Amino acid sequence: MDRRRIRVLLVEDEEIHRVLARAVLRAAGVEADEAENGAEAVRRVRERVGGGGAYDLILTDKQMPVMDGHEATRQIRAMGVTTPIVAVSSDSLPSDVQAFTAAGADDFTPKPLTKEKVGHILSKFGLA
Amino acid sequence: MMDLSEPTMDYSNLRRQITFMKKSFFDQGYLDEQFNQLEELQDESSPNFVEEVVALFLKDSPRLLSNIEQTIGKYPQDFYRLDSLVHQLKGSGSSIGAVRMKNECSVFKAHCNDRNLEGCRRSLQKMKREHATLKQKLESYFQLLRQVGPREHAVNSRK
Numbered sequence: 001m002d003r004r005r006i007r008v009l010l011v012e013d014e015e016i017h018r019v020l021a022r023a024v025l026r027a028a029g030v031e032a033d034e035a036e037n038g039a040e041a042v043r044r045v046r047e048r049v050g051g052g053g054a055y056d057l058i059l060t061d062k063q064m065p066v067m068d069g070h071e072a073t074r075q076i077r078a079m080g081v082t083t084p085i086v087a088v089s090s091d092s093l094p095s096d097v098q099a100f101t102a103a104g105a106d107d108f109t110p111k112p113l114t115k116e117k118v119g120h121i122l123s124k125f126g127l128a
Numbered sequence: 129m130m131d132l133s134e135p136t137m138d139y140s141n142l143r144r145q146i147t148f149m150k151k152s153f154f155d156q157g158y159l160d161e162q163f164n165q166l167e168e169l170q171d172e173s174s175p176n177f178v179e180e181v182v183a184l185f186l187k188d189s190p191r192l193l194s195n196i197e198q199t200i201g202k203y204p205q206d207f208y209r210l211d212s213l214v215h216q217l218k219g220s221g222s223s224i225g226a227v228r229m230k231n232e233c234s235v236f237k238a239h240c241n242d243r244n245l246e247g248c249r250r251s252l253q254k255m256k257r258e259h260a261t262l263k264q265k266l267e268s269y270f271q272l273l274r275q276v277g278p279r280e281h282a283v284n285s286r287k
Contacts, residue, residue, distance in 0.1 A: 014188070014216065014219065014220070015184055016181060016184040016185060016188060016219075016220050016223050017219065017223060019180065019181060019184060020166075020169075020181060020223050023169040023174065023177060024169065027169060063212065063215060063216075090215055090218050090219035090222060091215065111219050111222055111223070112162055112165075112219075112222050112223045114162075114165050115165070115168070115169075
């Protein structure tokens with residue numbers, strides 16, 4: 001059975017987290033596009049909406065320069081994009097989760113990303 | 129330099145040292161399961177993955193600790209910036225399973241939340257001590273791993 005290539009956008013400013021997420025996603029058979037801040041993520045999503053097909057999943061950090069994950073999530077939702085957005089952050093207090101949910105995120109997972117967490121996310125959104 | 133004329137005995141001894149050293153990291157609470165997760169991600173296409181991720185942590189963390197120290201010394205106090213810096217350090221440490229560092233970062237963040245500068249100062253000193261110890265242990269560990277060579281990199285010795 002042909003498996004459609006899953007299109008994931010990883011939004012993360014810190015190299016150590018990008019390296020780890022890249023490896024975890026690759027282990028799950030996923031190659032991701034990367035954005036180093038929320039503004040770049042919004043631009044990439046807008047480009048996809050314009051042509052090329054929307055992302056299947058967006059994984060975003062919270063604290064980033066230029067534009068943080070909350071604002072990027074809000075702007076992506078304001079475009080009418082319904083791609084699942086999962087916040088990935090070291091801060092996992094209920095207030096952090098609520099803030100992301102209020103911005104339009106679909107789920108939240110604390111850092112660091114692991115194979116198990118990625119597997120759960122892909123299954124949850126029908127991408128496994 | 130290792131005498132390669134007796135590889136079997138030296139290799140076995142080194143393997144034992146590596147296993148014992150790694151076990152001590154877990155037993156003494158320096159590292160948690162995340163370190164094993166890194167090892168599981170290491171394969172032939174990324175034979176030095178664990179060392180690369182640890183190297184990124186050891187590159188980021190001194191800078192962050194230095195920035196935290198500088199920010200603590202400034203007046204008026206900028207607890208928002210302190211929280212942001214220690215947030216980065218906590219995330220970086222958690223990526224390699226540096227549980228003591230991660231826990232002390234949480235203590236520091238609590239002091240920031242309480243605007244307790246003295247608490248932040250004490251916590252920073254602890255973080256610096258933990259970091260120095262962890263750095264020394266990890267550097268010794270990878271030095272041993274390099275001595276046994278590439279075939280060791282595929283081994284995942286579980287706790």
